[in-house]
Amino acid sequence: MTAAPLLWPEITVLERGWLSANNYLFQASGPDSAAALVDTGYCLHAEQTVALVQxxxxxxxxxxxLNTHLxxxxxxxxxxxxxxxxxxxxWIPPGEAAAVRVWDEERLSYRPTGQDCPRFRVEGLLQAGTEVMLGSRPWQVHAAPGHDPHSVILFEPERRLLISADALWEHGFGVVFPEIEGIHAFAEVGATLDIIEALQPAVVLPGHGALFTDVAAALTEARRKLTGFVADPRKHARYAAKVLLKYKLxxxxxxxxxxxLRWMLATPYFRTxxxxxxxxxxxxxxAQSLVHELERSGAAAVQGGVLHNR
Structure with a gap:
């Protein structure tokens, strides 16, 4: 985790690792200012998240x-x-508020992925086509399906700042989760990349990784990867499985x-x-082949029957 300096007067960037998404904290000067946090990381780091915000x-x-997605x-x-x-x-994107209110861990993906998320409440919805005040500036809410069907991205047009969540990273984008379930969503990934290109952001504040400004290069790389997944969906499926395993590791x-291995065989998305x-x-x-591939890539190591993160 690194805490970036105040790059703009109202935004504190808390760059986390891959287990916890980046957090973007907004403050505005003046007695009526209201602080807001975009995304809150993984539960394992919750105590650290609270400490950083405080x-x-x-x-x-x-x-x-505000959660870009759930x-x-x-x-x-x-x-x-x-x-x-x-x-x-x-505030969360529309589409999953009912699942949050009854805490349906199947619909919210926590049970299928074998991940954890403590129950929370929701008060508002981030509707596409509206604006939200972050700091003293209005940010546009844009639907960004693909990685997650309910995901949104946030754009501030004056400074052309984009909070891209997992729709665009400097070197790719997040696993296309609907595809795991057999729902075609590669076209939605491409459409979301087109939306980002049309917005012409000057700076991207991604869900993971450092801020970046070479948006054209990032879009080119993302589209190249997407083309490969469309041509061979098994390539994406294997990538998704390794990401889920590495995340748990x-x-x-x-x-x-x-x-x-027992965890993988018991986790619904791996079985699917x-x-x-x-x-x-x-x-x-x-399942063993996934472990071997993580070893070959240097992302993991098995020593004495123990699987280690690398």
């Missing part, structure tokens, strides 16, 4: 939490922040290799990916 705000209250790495700190700031209002740091794309291999052989 250190930045001091005695000022946090008025709003994957566990973007909203896992919501509950802890709601406990620390009881009056905070939490970031949480575990180390685990008995046999326990990691195996059945849909890799049924020619036994489930165990396929």
């Amino acid at each position: 250190d930045s705000l001091g005695a000022l209250p946090l008025a709003r939490i 994957h566990s790495d973007h909203c896992g700190g919501n509950a802890a922040l709601q406990a620390a700031y009881p009056d905070v209002q939490t 970031l949480e575990w740091q180390q685990i008995a290799a046999a326990d990691a 990916l195996h059945t849909r794309y890799f049924a020619a291999d036994t489930p165990t052989a396929w």
